[in-house]
Amino acid sequence: MPIIHYHAEIRLLVSVRGHPFDRTAFDAIFQDMEGVSATMVDQPAAARLMNLEDMQDFDALVLYDMPGLDFEDPLKKPGFVDPDPALVKGFEALLQEGKGIVALHHSLAGWPTWPEYGDWLGGRFLYRQDVVHGKRTLDSGYAHDVDYVARNVAPDHPVMRDIPESFPICDELYLAEIFEPDVTPLLRSGHDFIAENFYSATAALNERMYDNENWVHPPGSDLIGWAKKALNSRLVYLQPGDSSKAYENPHYRKILRNAIDWVTCRT
Template identity: 45%
Template sequence: MSKSLLVLSGGHPYEAEPFEQLIHSLGDWDVTHLVHPEAEEAVGEGAAKDADALLFYDMGGYIFADDWVTSRPPSEAYRRAIIDRFASGRGAVAMHHALAGWADWPEWHDMLGGRFLYTPGKVRGAPSPDSGYRHDVDYTAQVVADHPVTAGLPAEFPMCDELYLAHVFEDDVTPLIRSSHTFTRDNFYSATLAISGTLYSNEGWEHPDGSNLVAWHKQVGAAPLVYLQFGDTPETYANPHMRKALSNALHFIAGETP
């Protein structure tokens, strides 16, 4: 009997057909795919409560307009539904731009184990510059833990993907995979400059060196959460090692060891 997988997306552009192919390539799952804003309402009404696995490929809470971005917190019903799911012991996997979602819900980022900032703000009470991004980075992914999520992966494998220079709360997580890329200001572009109309620039932007961690596991109360930084393009979706890691992660958080 197949298990149920609920996928949440929306709030950030992606290529829909290749992504659909990805989420239906991960094993014998009964897949339900919900897109924001309908996804937020459905989860608030209980859609995530009984799903065996939950995949966040969304970036909720933003409105991009007039070369700027505004944000809002999730509905109380959505917030309560996610917290209650983790409290019940049911886990989740989060991918890629989920690290930037729900900017006005700090608890979300504590659950994820990191945070991407589109504009300068505060992270855990400390001032922080906006985060950095870099598309189409060719790098070597390096497995750093013997873990169900990394089972069957080679010690190193090639990736081409967008990377982030963002906050990773390494003290709170179990590292799984690191990137060979160098996570310094000179190798990334400013997110704030991008949304204000100047793409691919770091002029006048400063950011401290960041973590090269691109996959981790952490506990959220009684439940497991896995974050995979992979996931920007169809090329990434098609990478067999990325698919293996994602499939492993979903089975792991659903209580199955690959």
């Protein structure tokens, strides 16, 4: 196994941009974490740091970005952008080394033309129809400001330490492609993941917000948080995290801190 050298203070590279968010409120999550130093870098500059040399002073990578999508393409919404070969090589090298990854919310939509990226994260949010694991798949769904109950389904896992059996939260949910056989489930939602409760991502891009007419997406997974191995790295994905309503939830903050500790092998 790779040898990882740890700093006394957990140093995070936080990759952002590609999706609107409250930067100040999001940054406050990490500022309030004792023993954590977070450096927020916007895409595409962040991608240039995702390699062994530039990540050597960071203990983990937090993905709160949505790269690989061009929403200004007049012919296709969105247009897809391929990752730079240097990023593909560098990111895989980080996973081979064992660098910890915490992926949040809209990161599930990143790099749609890079299949391994979605496999490493454990799922994909699709802005338009695509082929996923050999199957033609409809665009994904979204639902903003959903009040739901999150259920801790892995109370013995370090990421879910000191988290109650269930807790209320208000946030955006996705009806997306979740690769459940490849992950360790941590958190599920009590919401019904059926087309009637979500809106088409493609319709929204075509200026039909909150539209699911003639959108016949099959029922999806209620899994909203998981842990997995991505090559030699520990990785945690948390679907909550769209807005300050989630940022300020104490249980969400605790899960995120636990995830950071786990992917950096502090627990």
